[in-house]
Amino acid sequence: MISPARPPARRIAALLTGTLALILAATGCGAGTGGGSANGKVVSITALDYYTDEPEHSQWGEVLTACGKSAGVTVEQTSVPGASLIPKVLQQASSRTLPDLLMLDNPDMQQIAQTGALTPLDQYGIDSSGFAKGILSAGTYKGKVYGLAPDVSTVTLFYNKDMLSKAGVSVPRTWDELKAAAAKLTRPGRYGMAVDANATFEGSWQFLPFLWSNGGDEKQLDTPQAAQALQLWVDLVKSGSMSKSVLNWTQADVHDQFVAGRTAMMVNGPWRIPALDKDKNLHWGVAPIPVPRTGQTPITPLGGEVWTVPQTASKARQEKAAHVLACLNDSSNMLALAKQHFTVPSRSAVAAQYAEQVPSMAAFVKNVAAARSRTSELGVKWPKAATGMYTAIQSALTGEQTPEEALRHAQQIATST
Amino acid sequence: MRSRSRPVPDLSPTLRMSTGQDDGPVAAGAPATGAAEEVKDAHGRDRAVARARFWEQLTQWMFIVPAAAYLLLFFGYPIVKNIVMSFQQYTTTTFYTGAAPFVGLQNYAKILSSDLFSKALLTTVLFTAGSILGQFVLGLAFALFFQRRFPLGRVLRSLLLLPWLLPLVVSGTTWRWMLDPDTGVVNDALRHLHLSSSGIPWLTGTSQALVSVILINIWVGIPFNTAILYGGLQDIPTHLYEAAKLDGAGPVTSFRHVTWPLLRPVVSVALVLGVVYTVKVLDIILVVTGGGPANATETIATQSYELSFQQFEFGRGAAMSNVLIVISLAFALVYLRANRRAQNA
Numbered sequence: 196m197i198s199p200a201r202p203p204a205r206r207i208a209a210l211l212t213g214t215l216a217l218i219l220a221a222t223g224c225g226a227g228t229g230g231g232s233a234n235g236k237v238v239s240i241t242a243l244d245y246y247t248d249e250p251e252h253s254q255w256g257e258v259l260t261a262c263g264k265s266a267g268v269t270v271e272q273t274s275v276p277g278a279s280l281i282p283k284v285l286q287q288a289s290s291r292t293l294p295d296l297l298m299l300d301n302p303d304m305q306q307i308a309q310t311g312a313l314t315p316l317d318q319y320g321i322d323s324s325g326f327a328k329g330i331l332s333a334g335t336y337k338g339k340v341y342g343l344a345p346d347v348s349t350v351t352l353f354y355n356k357d358m359l360s361k362a363g364v365s366v367p368r369t370w371d372e373l374k375a376a377a378a379k380l381t382r383p384g385r386y387g388m389a390v391d392a393n394a395t396f397e398g399s400w401q402f403l404p405f406l407w408s409n410g411g412d413e414k415q416l417d418t419p420q421a422a423q424a425l426q427l428w429v430d431l432v433k434s435g436s437m438s439k440s441v442l443n444w445t446q447a448d449v450h451d452q453f454v455a456g457r458t459a460m461m462v463n464g465p466w467r468i469p470a471l472d473k474d475k476n477l478h479w480g481v482a483p484i485p486v487p488r489t490g491q492t493p494i495t496p497l498g499g500e501v502w503t504v505p506q507t508a509s510k511a512r513q514e515k516a517a518h519v520l521a522c523l524n525d526s527s528n529m530l531a532l533a534k535q536h537f538t539v540p541s542r543s544a545v546a547a548q549y550a551e552q553v554p555s556m557a558a559f560v561k562n563v564a565a566a567r568s569r570t571s572e573l574g575v576k577w578p579k580a581a582t583g584m585y586t587a588i589q590s591a592l593t594g595e596q597t598p599e600e601a602l603r604h605a606q607q608i609a610t611s612t
Numbered sequence: 613m614r615s616r617s618r619p620v621p622d623l624s625p626t627l628r629m630s631t632g633q634d635d636g637p638v639a640a641g642a643p644a645t646g647a648a649e650e651v652k653d654a655h656g657r658d659r660a661v662a663r664a665r666f667w668e669q670l671t672q673w674m675f676i677v678p679a680a681a682y683l684l685l686f687f688g689y690p691i692v693k694n695i696v697m698s699f700q701q702y703t704t705t706t707f708y709t710g711a712a713p714f715v716g717l718q719n720y721a722k723i724l725s726s727d728l729f730s731k732a733l734l735t736t737v738l739f740t741a742g743s744i745l746g747q748f749v750l751g752l753a754f755a756l757f758f759q760r761r762f763p764l765g766r767v768l769r770s771l772l773l774l775p776w777l778l779p780l781v782v783s784g785t786t787w788r789w790m791l792d793p794d795t796g797v798v799n800d801a802l803r804h805l806h807l808s809s810s811g812i813p814w815l816t817g818t819s820q821a822l823v824s825v826i827l828i829n830i831w832v833g834i835p836f837n838t839a840i841l842y843g844g845l846q847d848i849p850t851h852l853y854e855a856a857k858l859d860g861a862g863p864v865t866s867f868r869h870v871t872w873p874l875l876r877p878v879v880s881v882a883l884v885l886g887v888v889y890t891v892k893v894l895d896i897i898l899v900v901t902g903g904g905p906a907n908a909t910e911t912i913a914t915q916s917y918e919l920s921f922q923q924f925e926f927g928r929g930a931a932m933s934n935v936l937i938v939i940s941l942a943f944a945l946v947y948l949r950a951n952r953r954a955q956n957a
Binding site for chain 1 (some may be wrong): 704705707710788792793815818901902903904905906907921924
């Protein structure tokens, strides 16, 4: 869910709007009234998320409304494009107009918690036991839980069943198999494989399963393990099995290439499934991300959005927001949300129940159980490492630097102040 | 309103100044001439003059105030704020707490010593020089071409403005599609014309990507140059060309000795504005390449944007944009000097 499908022009327009808002915020020109009504009964609270696309937007709207009802309030949901969420939050933080309930992509949460704009959830008596370790660590800052995600996801390998069977290729399980399969599936007008190697955090996120499964680590990027992982991507591009355009593709672009039949395999997330299902002629399958050697389990990055209660003027509103947050994260809502979005419930017990109910998602449940959160090791320093990582990917894929050189530079970026 | 019932004030400031200086001795000399009536009268006149002057000055200030307030608020404040910010350390936390400690020249030291800076500076220079050269030469060629009268000339000339009318995000996205190495129409055409078998990596090669954004920026800048230079050409009297023709000058000679010297002032305006516009180009690069691949199209402007709005390092972003302002300012000074020299000559 790190980047819902959206055309580049719209994304850039969103970026520019966010920019304008931020300029105003940075210069202290924020306007607007705060979370208001301190006295009397709270009848409504505000919520901010980045679920702008349908049907996601209304699905979340329904859950928020239902949970609001149980807390005795109406929830006013606002959705902004993913790229402008953080700029918007920073602007609201500076003008003290943060919403009562705020959704954040999990790797961003610690940074926002660091500013002091969020409240720890234990003060509302919210129970955070039973949550999978990965997502709980992403929602924790300095030992306190600030955010909880009802459902989580991770990336996986999607493949076109028709193309694989026609080429007589079985689903690749290891890196060598992946290279061979991708080469066999490549023909004029079609590539075997596609990833997002964009110069954004999305590129780093897609590289992580290859880095981690090979024993690499974001703390130390200039290792042979990391270089081998990067070499795999370089080989795929050099052999022509993967387009050089992966340098510019977002996850949404990768998805479009797959749907258009221009690539036989891709790395993407389950949030693409509703869109993939729309095309009746597209027969696709999912498999774990190939691992370096047979028998290994892939370690993938954990995706998902955590819900938080920001600091606002009214304690009463915060209580109501916390009530709604707890409701979003209760077992039945978690299960319903996961079913709607092809994601995995974040409480381990509920996830097990889900795997039984929806056998097609069992593979994802297993993947997510092994998934790691991006901020679990580096915390607020993760963005620096991620920047180093995508810089290295770009330098290596363009042939400017060897993977080893590129990663040495990445480590410098990651540890710079 | 009240000033209208008084003696009509002098509108010219210099004249007003001189009457103001003259008034003193006259008023001082008045009582010395004698009669009390006259003194009273003179006092009255004196007061009337003083009041008139007051209202007149107030009116003058009131004409200046809106413009001055606008300049201070929308030009002065941002620039001063930007300079102040460049000496402060901004983080995401600053947005909530408002605390941005002063760190002296640290931001400048950091951006100037980063290995990206020299690369971005070189890219900025190449991008600006390439764009300006292309825009100007093609713009001038189009302006000269459209100076001739021919059927549909006016329609074509207005069509030439099209790139200028399109929002840059739209034309940038369109170019991105057209230049796509695998599926873009440009490579498709090259392949069909057998000019290139594998296609050119317009957006994915590090040197080609810079060429691509320069070409797109040239395309965007041609209308501006054509419009300005065409206007300049219209101002050159036709009888000069006739005279040149009578003296046996060919098209090249008449361009060198008639068109070029008379077009010089317009040329310098077009070039300086072009440089100032091009140095700060952000949208095209952001849409087409996003500064990539591997930072190959990263300029000072995109660096500044990235620091401020993607890494939220507003202090360093401000320092970087101040570097950009200094570069623009240097060009403005060169322009002013060239102008003065041209006037003195």
